[in-house]
Amino acid sequence: MTWAKLKQALGRMDWTLILTMLALLVFGITFIYSASYRSDDIPAGSFFEKQIVWALLGLGIFMVCTLVDYHHLRNVSWGFYALGLVLLVLVLLVGKKVYGAYRWLNLFGIQIQPSEFAKLTTLLALARFLSRPGRNLDEPVVVGQVLLIVAVPFLLILKEPDLGSASVLIPLAFFLMYAAGVPLKTLLILVAIGLLLMPLGWFALGDYQKERILVFLDPGRDPLGAGWNNIQSEIAVGSGGFWGKGYLKGTQNLLGFLPRTVAPTDFIYSVVAEEMGFAGSVLLLALYAALLTAGIRAALVARDKMGRxxxxxxxxxxxxxxTVNMAMTIGLLPITGIPLPLLSYGGSFMISTMVGLGIVQSVYVRRFRR
Structure with missing residues (x-):
């Protein structure tokens, strides 16, 4: 890329997306430190320092994805999709078992979570498939092919088991089909079929997944065991009041009632809400609203269907x-283990999120036709 093209790309960027993304990264790093502060079993800076490294690496990857023309993804999307499936198979065969699930794979000394990257590669494959010129989206066989593209990674992720990550693929497919032009009637029929089959899904769940749902319906069922995180998270959020208890002063967090193993990851919002209160929660929601608006804006101005x-x-x-992460921390949904973008601790999710945002920025930068 020449200097002139680089300068042109920088001038065309959506700076709202960039500034919001940076604000959320700072937000996340700040409260990851708080979530591991004064821990007896985890060095206070371990999560904090590692997240800074992942954030800096993610920013570099974001810039690369921004500067690379997203049209090149058309030629490699199926290859990435296949690679994602290979990693999902490998994690089942030789992956590291943590808390009863095979979710981590050791590659060249680095622990990665293939399901996070599989969500992104499935997105690329669906966008490629649905944007193909001349494809009749009214045909049932086309919808069936879309469902097949989603079903393979869905079942592999479910096998780990990781119901939370697998479940994200379902609304992703529906949003993409709707944006691509699949008739609303067809989508409503699929939703109706899904609702009818949902009771059968109970028998496919593992014992701990069933327990999470039962505890969600009745937190008092096992308050010192499976229901502990639910209860302590709700106490943390509710006790923050309007202005919060102050940074590094959240008692549920500092005293370990909200377990240190989950506070920096799935329950980082609980830490934010306890220490910054309702005001901090509104600020966080405003930042996410701005980020999502930037994504919608990129879709609206995209110069072709693939970009959209x-x-x-x-x-x-x-x-x-x-939506799911915040809802589960306040008891509106069962605990699923879905992280909060740019806030939750974790390298795989950070990198996959930054790649996605880089692609969105690439679409926005190239909104003008040559």
Whole structure:
């Protein structure tokens, strides 16, 4: 890329997306430190320092994805999809078992979570498939092919088991089909079929997954065991009041009632809400709203269908993560283990999120036709 093209790309960037993304990264790093502060079993800076490294690496990857023309993804999307499936198979065969689930794979000394990257590669494959010129989206066989593309990674992730990550693929597929032009009637029929089959899904769940749902319906069922995180998270959020208890002063967090193993990851919002209160929660929601709006804006101004679907896919995935994560911390949904974008601790999710945002920025930068 020449200096002139680089300068042109920088001038065309959506700076709202960049500034919001940076604000959320700072937000996350700040409260990851708080979530591991004064821990007896974890060095206070371990999560904090590692997250800074992942954030800096993610920013570099974001810039690369921004500067690379997203049209190149058309030629490699199926290859990435296949690679994602290979990693999902490998994690089942030789992956590291943590808390009863095979979710981590050791590659060249680095622990990665293939399911996070599989969500992104599935998005690329769906965008490629649905944007193909001349494809008749009214045909049932086309919808069936879309469902097949989603079903393979869905079942592999479910096998780990990781119901939370697998479940994100379902709304992702529906958002993309709607944006691509699949008739609303067809989508409503699929939703109706899904609702009818949902009771059968109970028998496919593992014992601990069933217990999470039962505890969600009745937290008092096992308050010192499976229901502990639910109860302590709700106490943390509710006890923050309007202005919060102050940074590094959240008692549920500092005293370990909210376990240190989950506070920096799935329950980082609980830490934020306890220490910054309702005001901090509103600020956080405003930042996410700005980020999602930037994604929608990129989809609206995209110069072709491929770009529009990529932006819609990334934005809908972020929306699902934000909604489900916050809802589960306040008791509106069962605990699923879905992280909060740019806030929760974790390298795989950080990198996959930054790649997605870089693709959105690439779509926005190239909104003008040559």
């Amino acid at each position: 679907l990529l932006a819609v896919g990334v934005t809908s995935s972020l929306f699902c993560h934000v």
